[in-house]
Amino acid sequence: MEMEANSWDNWVEQALSRLHTLKIIRSLRPIHLPNPLPTLHDFEVFHCLGPWDRSAVEINISESTFLKWVHEIPSSGDEAACGDGLDDENFGASHRKSRDLLLFSGNDYLGLSSHPTIGKAAAKAAQEHGMGPRGSALVCGYTNYHRLLESCLADLKKKEDCLLCPTGFAANMAFMVALGNISSLLSTGEKPLRDERVAIFSDALNHASIIDGIRLAERQGSAEIFVYRHCDMPHLNKLLSSCTLKKKVVVTDSLFSMDGDFAPMAELAKLRKKHGFLLVIDDAHGTFVCGKNGGGVAEEFNCESDVDICVGTLSKAAGCHGGFIACSKRWKQLILSRGRSFIFSTAIPVPVVAATLAAVVVAKKEKWRRTAIWNRVRDFQALTGIPIGSPIISLIVGSEENALQASRHLLKSGFHVTAIRPPTVPPNSCRLRVTLTSVHTTEDVKKLTVALSDCISLSQIRVYSSSGYARL
Numbered sequence: 001m002e003m004e005a006n007s008w009d010n011w012v013e014q015a016l017s018r019l020h021t022l023k024i025i026r027s028l029r030p031i032h033l034p035n036p037l038p039t040l041h042d043f044e045v046f047h048c049l050g051p052w053d054r055s056a057v058e059i060n061i062s063e064s065t066f067l068k069w070v071h072e073i074p075s076s077g078d079e080a081a082c083g084d085g086l087d088d089e090n091f092g093a094s095h096r097k098s099r100d101l102l103l104f105s106g107n108d109y110l111g112l113s114s115h116p117t118i119g120k121a122a123a124k125a126a127q128e129h130g131m132g133p134r135g136s137a138l139v140c141g142y143t144n145y146h147r148l149l150e151s152c153l154a155d156l157k158k159k160e161d162c163l164l165c166p167t168g169f170a171a172n173m174a175f176m177v178a179l180g181n182i183s184s185l186l187s188t189g190e191k192p193l194r195d196e197r198v199a200i201f202s203d204a205l206n207h208a209s210i211i212d213g214i215r216l217a218e219r220q221g222s223a224e225i226f227v228y229r230h231c232d233m234p235h236l237n238k239l240l241s242s243c244t245l246k247k248k249v250v251v252t253d254s255l256f257s258m259d260g261d262f263a264p265m266a267e268l269a270k271l272r273k274k275h276g277f278l279l280v281i282d283d284a285h286g287t288f289v290c291g292k293n294g295g296g297v298a299e300e301f302n303c304e305s306d307v308d309i310c311v312g313t314l315s316k317a318a319g320c321h322g323g324f325i326a327c328s329k330r331w332k333q334l335i336l337s338r339g340r341s342f343i344f345s346t347a348i349p350v351p352v353v354a355a356t357l358a359a360v361v362v363a364k365k366e367k368w369r370r371t372a373i374w375n376r377v378r379d380f381q382a383l384t385g386i387p388i389g390s391p392i393i394s395l396i397v398g399s400e401e402n403a404l405q406a407s408r409h410l411l412k413s414g415f416h417v418t419a420i421r422p423p424t425v426p427p428n429s430c431r432l433r434v435t436l437t438s439v440h441t442t443e444d445v446k447k448l449t450v451a452l453s454d455c456i457s458l459s460q461i462r463v464y465s466s467s468g469y470a471r472l
Contacts (some may be wrong), residue, residue, distance in 0.1 A: 008278050008308070011182055011247060012330045018185040019337055026337040031143045033129050033350065043358045044117045045365045049372075053439045056103075056111035056319075059416060063097040070408055101416040104434050104448055109289050109391055110369045111439035112319030118358045125354035133347040137164070138336065141347025149353050150324070152360045153312075156287075156295055157326035158304045163335055164324050164353075166345040168284050168313030169209040171323035174339025175280070175311060176200075176213025178331075179249060180222035181338040191221050198223040199245035203252040204230045205259060207282055210251055230259075233267040240275045248277035254297035255285040258425055258433065260392030262297060269306035280309040285392065288317035288363040289373065318363065320356040322348045372438035379442050380434075383449045384458045393434040397456055403430035409455040415448055432456075 019025040061069075064079040112118055125145070133141035146164055154162040165171035179200070183192040200214050200223050217223040224245065228236040240248065250272070252263045263281065272279050283296040291299030296312070298304045309331065314322040325335060336342060348356075363369070373391050381388050397403050403419035410417045410432070420433045432452075436445070452458060 007246070007276065009328075009330065011186065012328075012334055015182045015185040016330060016333055016337075019334075024337065025333070026138055026343070028137060028142045028147075028336060030147050031140060033143050033145060035128055037144060037148055038121065038354065038357060040361055043121065043361045045362055047366075047368065049439065050116070052114050052116055053111050055114040056108050056439045057106075057437060057444070059101050059103050060098050061101060063099065066099045066411070069411055072404060072408075099414075101411070101414055102444060102448070103416045104436070104440075105416050105418050106435060106437070107285070107316040108319050108439075109285075109317040109373055109435070109437050110319065110363060110366075111437050112317065112359050112362060112369075115319065115359070115362055117362055118319060118355045121358035122351040122355035126351040129350045132350040135347070136343065136345060137347040138343060143350060143353075145350050145353045145357070146347065149357050149360070152357065153324050154326055156293070156360065156364075157283075157298075157310045157312075158295065159310065159326040160328045161332045162324050162326045163332045163342065164322060164348060165339075165342050166322060166348060168282075168311065168315065168323035170341040170345055171311045171313070171325050172207070172209035172282060173213045173216070173341040174335055174343075175309065175325055176210070176217050177220075177340055178335040178338040180217030180220055181334070183222040183247065184220070194224075195245060197221075197245060198247045198249060199226060199243050200224070201226045201228055201236060201239060201248065201250045201277070203228060203263070205256055206251065206253055207257060207284070210253075210282060214251070231261065231264055233264055233271065237271055237274075240271065240277065248275060249280060250277050251280040252282070253285075254281040254283045255290070255390055255392065257285055257392065258420065258431075259394050260388065260390045262301075262389065265297060265301040265303050265306075269303045272306055278308045279306060280311065281307050282311045284311075284313040284316055285390075287312045289370065289391065292367075294363045294370065314356050314359070318356055318359040320359050321352050322356060369438040373436060376436040376438070376440050376442070376445055379445045380436060380449065383446060384452075386458065391436040393436070395432040395434065395452075395456065396429055397431060398428055400430050403432060406432055406452075406455040410451055413451040413454070415451055 062079060068075045068079065135141045150162040150164055154160065165174055179198055183197050187193065187196050200217065202210060202214055202225060204227050214223065214225050218225050226239045226243065228239055250268065254263050268279060281298065286297035288294040290297050293299065295304065298307045298310065310326040312324050314320045314324065377388060377391055380393065397406055400421050403421060407417055407419040417432050417434055419430060421430045425431060
C-alpha cells in the first residue's frame with residue numbers, strides 16, 4: 001500500500017497546481033514586530049507547584065449564581081453584572097456573599113492558565129505591541145510571533161509545518177473544507193463525480209467540530225461520509241474494504257473528550273498500512289498531557305510517523321487560546337488557501353501567541369506536571385476501584401435528573417462538576433464529567449470521592465466494554 005499512501009501527496013500537489021493555474025493560491029506575509037523575539041531561555045520554569053497554581057482549580061461564584069444553579073433556574077450570566085458593584089466607584093467590586101469551589105470540570109490539565117511565566121509573556125507582548133492583530137492572517141494579522149509558534153508546534157508534533165487557527169473548532173472546520181476541495185479541484189466536470197469524491201471515515205463519538213466539518217464537505221458534494229462504531233476497528237476495516245472510492249481519510253479524536261478513552265492508535269496504524277488512507281487525529285485533549293515531551297497521544301503510543309495530520313487546540317493543557325493543524329508544507333498551503341474558517345477569521349492576538357509560546361516551553365520542561373496528573377489518575381482509581389485510563393472520567397448516571405441531582409449535591413459540597421446532557425451526549429447516557437489536573441492534590445481527590453460516594457454508588461460503576469467509559 002506504499003503507492004496508495006503516497007497518492008495523497010500527489011493529489012494535494014495536483015490540487016495546488018490547479019490553484020496556481022486559477023491564480024487563487026494564497027500566501028502568508030508575516031509582519032515583523034519590533035524588539036527581538038523571545039528565546040527558549042527567556043521563560044522561567046519551576047520544579048514543583050507554586051502558590052499561584054491553586055488559582056487554576058480554586059474558583060469563586062456569587063451566591064446568586066449558586067442559588068440559580070442549585071434550583072436549576074436558567075441564567076444568561078447577568079447576575080455577574082447586576083448589582084455586583086459595577087455601578088459603584090470601585091468598578092467590579094462585589095460585596096455580595098460568594099461561594100468557594102474546587103474545580104473538577106475544566107480542561108486546564110496542567111494548570112498553566114495561572115502560570116506566572118505565561119502571564120508575564122502575554123503582558124510583555126501587550127505592552128510592546130498592543131493587542132492586535134489588526135486583521136485576518138492572510139491580510140495583516142500574521143506576524144513573526146505567529147510563525148515562531150507554528151515552528152514550535154510543528155517540532156512538538158514531529159511534522160514539517162503547522163498552521164495556526166483562531167480556535168480548535170475552526171482548525172477542524174478549515175481542514176475538512178480544504179479536504180473536500182481536493183475532489184472539487186481535481187474533478188473533470190463542474191462537480192465531482194462519485195468516484196472522484198473523498199471518502200471520510202469518522203468515529204461515531206468524534207467531536208462536534210469534526211462532525212460539522214465533514215457535514216459541510218458532504219453538503220458541497222465533495223465527500224461521502226462513513227461512520228464507524230466507536231473505536232471498533234473490525235467495523236472500520238469492513239467499511240474500508242467495501243469502499244470503492246480511492247481517496248480515503250480516517251479521522252478520529254485521539255483522546256475522547258466525553259468518554260476519556262483513547263483511540264486504538266496501534267490498530268489504526270496497521271489499517272493505514274493496509275488500506276493507504278490519510279490518518280487525521282484531533283489531539284485536543286492529548287497535547288501536552290500525553291507523551292514524554294508532551295507531544296500527545298501519537299507520541300505516547302509511538303506512532304507519530306503514522307499520523308498524517310494532527311489537529312489540536314491551545315485552550316486546554318496549554319492554558320491559552322487558539323488552534324492549530326500540524327501537517328506538511330503542501331497541506332498547509334492548501335488549507336490556508338481553501339479553509340474558509342481560517343481565511344475569514346481574525347488572527348490570534350499577539351499577546352495570546354506570546355503566552356502560548358511560553359506555554360509550549362513550560363509544558364515541555366516542567367515534566368513533573370505530566371507526572372502529577374497521571375498520579376492523580378492512579379489516586380482516583382485506587383480510591384474508587386474504577387479502572388479509568390485518563391484524566392477524563394466519565395461517570396454515566398443515566399437520566400438527566402440523576403445527573404443534575406448529583407451535580408447539585410457536589411455543588412453544595414463545594415465542587416464544580418457539571419452534568420453533561422443531550423445533545424452533548426446521547427439520551428440516557430447523562431453523566432458527571434470529572435477532569436483531573438496536575439494542580440489537584442491527593443487530598444483534593446480524596447474529598448471529591450467522598451462527595452461522589454454520597455450521591456452515586458461508586459461500587460456499581462464499571463467500565464462499559466464496547467465504549468470504554470465508566471458506566472453506572
